[in-house]
Amino acid sequence: MLLEVNGIQQRYGDSEVLKDINLGVERGEVFVVIGPTGSGKTTLLRLIGLLDKPASGKIYFSGREVPDSEKARLELRRRMAVVFQKPAVFNASVYNNVAYGLKIRRIKGAGLRDKVINALETVGLSGYEKRNARTLSGGEAQRVALARAMVIEPELLLLDEPTANLDPVSTSNVENLLSQVIQKLDTTVIMSTHDMFQGQRLAHRMGVLMAGQMLQTGDPREIFSSPQDREVAEFVGMENILSGVIASNEEGMVTININGNVIEAISSLSPGEEVHACIRPEEIILTHAKEPTSARNTFPAVITRIVLFGPLARVEMDCGFPLVALITKRSAEEMALQTGTYIHASFKATGVHIITR
Amino acid sequence: MSEIGDAFVTALRLIFTGDPEVLAITARTLGISCSSTFFAALIFVPVGCLIHFNNFRGKRLLVSIIQTFYALPTVFVGLLVFITFSRAGPLGGLGILFTPQVMVIGQVVLISPIITGLTISALSGVSTEIKDTAVSLGATRLQTVRTVLLEARYATVTAILVGFGRALSEVGLALMVGGNIRGFTRTLTTAMSLETSMGNLELSIALGLILITLALIVSVLVNRLQQR
Numbered sequence: 031m032l033l034e035v036n037g038i039q040q041r042y043g044d045s046e047v048l049k050d051i052n053l054g055v056e057r058g059e060v061f062v063v064i065g066p067t068g069s070g071k072t073t074l075l076r077l078i079g080l081l082d083k084p085a086s087g088k089i090y091f092s093g094r095e096v097p098d099s100e101k102a103r104l105e106l107r108r109r110m111a112v113v114f115q116k117p118a119v120f121n122a123s124v125y126n127n128v129a130y131g132l133k134i135r136r137i138k139g140a141g142l143r144d145k146v147i148n149a150l151e152t153v154g155l156s157g158y159e160k161r162n163a164r165t166l167s168g169g170e171a172q173r174v175a176l177a178r179a180m181v182i183e184p185e186l187l188l189l190d191e192p193t194a195n196l197d198p199v200s201t202s203n204v205e206n207l208l209s210q211v212i213q214k215l216d217t218t219v220i221m222s223t224h225d226m227f228q229g230q231r232l233a234h235r236m237g238v239l240m241a242g243q244m245l246q247t248g249d250p251r252e253i254f255s256s257p258q259d260r261e262v263a264e265f266v267g268m269e270n271i272l273s274g275v276i277a278s279n280e281e282g283m284v285t286i287n288i289n290g291n292v293i294e295a296i297s298s299l300s301p302g303e304e305v306h307a308c309i310r311p312e313e314i315i316l317t318h319a320k321e322p323t324s325a326r327n328t329f330p331a332v333i334t335r336i337v338l339f340g341p342l343a344r345v346e347m348d349c350g351f352p353l354v355a356l357i358t359k360r361s362a363e364e365m366a367l368q369t370g371t372y373i374h375a376s377f378k379a380t381g382v383h384i385i386t387r
Numbered sequence: 388m389s390e391i392g393d394a395f396v397t398a399l400r401l402i403f404t405g406d407p408e409v410l411a412i413t414a415r416t417l418g419i420s421c422s423s424t425f426f427a428a429l430i431f432v433p434v435g436c437l438i439h440f441n442n443f444r445g446k447r448l449l450v451s452i453i454q455t456f457y458a459l460p461t462v463f464v465g466l467l468v469f470i471t472f473s474r475a476g477p478l479g480g481l482g483i484l485f486t487p488q489v490m491v492i493g494q495v496v497l498i499s500p501i502i503t504g505l506t507i508s509a510l511s512g513v514s515t516e517i518k519d520t521a522v523s524l525g526a527t528r529l530q531t532v533r534t535v536l537l538e539a540r541y542a543t544v545t546a547i548l549v550g551f552g553r554a555l556s557e558v559g560l561a562l563m564v565g566g567n568i569r570g571f572t573r574t575l576t577t578a579m580s581l582e583t584s585m586g587n588l589e590l591s592i593a594l595g596l597i598l599i600t601l602a603l604i605v606s607v608l609v610n611r612l613q614q615r
Contacts, residue, residue: 079523100528108525118516121538130534131524175520182524 031093032057032186032218033078038087040073047073049242051087055220055235057185060212062233062250063222066265070242071222072115075190078220079112091186108135111179115191117171119163124155127163127174131182149177152214153207169200173207180211189221193228208232226266230254238262255310256383263308263385269354270309273387276301283379291350294326295382304387313381314355316345317374318365326379329353333371336362343367349375391588398593409590413597416555416574419487423494424551431499432543435506436532450507456500465563468493472564485566490574493560498550505546509539541612548612552605556598 035053039046048070055061063071076082078089080096080103089096091106111131120127128146137145150156153173158166163174172192179187192208193201209232212219222239223229229236230250237247238257246258257263263271274288276299284297286307293307320328331349338344343362345355353375367373401409438449470476472484472492483489513535521534536543558576565572567581575598582591 081519081522104525104527107523110523112519112523114516114519114523116514116516118514118520120517120520120534130521134524134526134530178520178524188523 031055032059032091033220034090035074035078036088036090038074038077038084038089040070040077040082041085047242048077048084051239051244053237053244053247055218057218058216060219060221060232060234062229062236063220063239064226064229064236064265065222065224065239067224069239071224071239072190074239075112075188075220075222078186079110079188080107081112108182109184110186110188111182111184112188112190113172113175113179113192115194117168117175117195119166119171119174121162121164123159124150124161124163124166124174125159128177128181130178135182145181146177149181152180152211153177167200169196169203172196172200172204176204176207176211180215183215184217187215187217187219189219191222191224194224205231226254238265240265257308257385259385260306260387263306263383267310268308268383269311270307270314270352272307272309272351274305274307276303276305284384286382286384288351291329293382294379295384296379297384299384299386306385306387308383308385309353309377309381310383311344311354311356313377314353315376316355316357316361316365316367317376320374323376324378325376327382328374328376331373331375333367333369333373335369336367338362347373347375394588394592397589398591398596401589401593402596406593409593409597411570412573412575412578412594415487415572416576417601419490419561419574420494420551420554423491423498423554424547426491427495427498427502427550427554428547430495431502432506432536432547434499435503435546436510436536438503439507439510440528440532440535450504453500453504453507457504459497459500461497461557461559462563464493464497465560468496468560468564484564485568485572487565487572490561490565490572493564494554494557497557497560498553501553502546502550505549506543509542509546510535512542513538541615545609545612548605548609552602552609555601555605 031054033055035051038048038051040048051074063074065071077084096103096106120130125146128149129142132142132145150158153176155170155173155177163171166174193204196204205228212232221232233250235247236250236253238245238253240261245262246253254266257266257268260271272288274286277285277287277292278301279299282296282298284295284299285292286295286305288307295307299305315325329349331347331353333345334348335346336343338359341359343357343359345357345362345367347353347355355375438446468489471478472481472489473479517538518531518535521531526534556576558580561574561577562580565574565577567573567577575594579591579594
């Protein structure tokens with residue numbers, strides 16, 4: 031284990047920003063912390079990067095507890111690098127920006143030059159050596175910051191929302207670059223983002239940080255398909271979260287009473303338990319007639335609203351309870367769906383994820 | 388009116404023919420002001436760094452006091468330095484009252500709040516991300532200070548130039564502790580004050596033109612640096 035965070039708490043004044051965070055990151059792993067803005071991601075990364083000290087709790091780096099003395103912390107800090115959310119470049123040439131970490135490590139001469147040139151090539155900024163870094167665009171500046179962090183070959187690379195301040199085009203460029211760099215560098219990466227899809231694309235493992243608490247960690251698929259509680263479910267885009275009560279359980283096949291409507295799902299919970307039934311909008315199938323299918327749940331519904339975005343259509347329905355389906359725009363057109371259309375919405379019992387309330 | 392016009396013409400002639408007295412006074416003034424600015428910068432830019440990079444109780448109050456002292460009356464500093472270096476004063480034994488050395492010391496005291504305070508402002512103008520970046524890339528404390536100071540280089544040089552401008556143009560202090568001794572402690576400002584009171588307008592105007600030109604050069608430099 032390269033990094034272990036043990037019962038970390040942090041407070042600024044009276045507010046508790048991080049509450050009892052426990053986390054372990056293996057060498058070579060890409061761990062992404064996702065969470066909404068203000069959930070404590072930056073605070074956590076600053077603690078891991080040894081830029082701040084926690085109010086309580088311990089951090090272990092390479093199996094060794096991070097000491098209190100500034101000298102020892104500096105030594106450990108020199109094995110890491112951080113890229114911040116706001117692209118920060120020194121008022122100097124691109125070359126000198128990238129060379130910064132090497133120079134303060136007293137690396138000189140041809141070795142220094144080769145490393146800097148290589149790093150600039152990796153981030154696609156060859157030929158920019160002499161430009162003043164302050165004249166670069168946000169995306170370019172962030173690539174300089176990335177090259178500057180990479181060039182010191184850190185054991186742990188910390189990326190704090192590296193694309194949050196960039197426009198969509200720069201975001202996708204930097205994100206592509208990140209995935210290349212992660213592969214090439216073969217280093218341990220801890221990244222934070224509020225963009226859950228970005229997290230999903232880059233992460234080996236993910237942690238959901240909300241209001242200072244690490245609510246769930248696990249592989250991205252698991253977090254997206256089986257969120258542990260309602261907050262995580264909402265954050266990962268689980269749009270259909272229905273509150274109900276388990277009515278029966280026959281050999282793991284449960285029925286859930288949702289305001290008088292009954293849906294079927296798979297669970298080991300006993301009757302009487304209060305639950306949230308979560309259905310991802312892309313798991314819902316829409317048909318005009320009630321057709322025989324293997325899906326255990328089919329409800330007549332009336333469409334209340336259709337929102338188109340890109341190739342997709344988000345269909346909001348009322349079937350005694352509100353339900354949202356995500357289908358392709360083409361399907362919506364071929365089925366001539368519009369507000370007020372009567373249809374049937376189906377989803378499988380296995381497509382229902384159950385969270386106890 | 389024509390008298391003043393004639394005085395102007397004579398003044399210009401004094402400047403452009405390289406009058407030895409005018410040249411000597413100008414050189415002495417520059418020497419004293421440059422020395423005091425050099426020593427003040429050497430001491431008080433680091434002091435500014437020390438205040439900026441450390442958090443302590445009363446920091447804001449200290450900065451406020453420093454800023455109040457920007458406009459320290461020159462005669463007040465003159466009095467302090469006079470008392471300190473007069474024969475009966477604590478440093479009277481040095482016997483340097485009415486010498487260029489004591490003028491330099493007085494000017495260092497006079498401009499130290501300006502250089503300290505403007506250095507703190509210059510450093511505060513550097514975004515915290517710069518400091519964090521330096522620290523995160525493994526900079527030591529000293530390397531971090533150096534990096535941030537380097538980011539604030541134009542603003543810091545501006546601070547020093549503003550201090551130089553103040554040292555160059557003050558008169559009360561130079562008169563009180565320098566004594567306006569001809570060929571020894573007489574500067575542009577003290578000479579002007581004396582010559583004007585003696586009705587010697589030509590020399591006064593010549594020295595005034597030189598002083599204004601020097602001040603203008605400083606001001607232009609400050610402006611250019613502030614735009615960077």
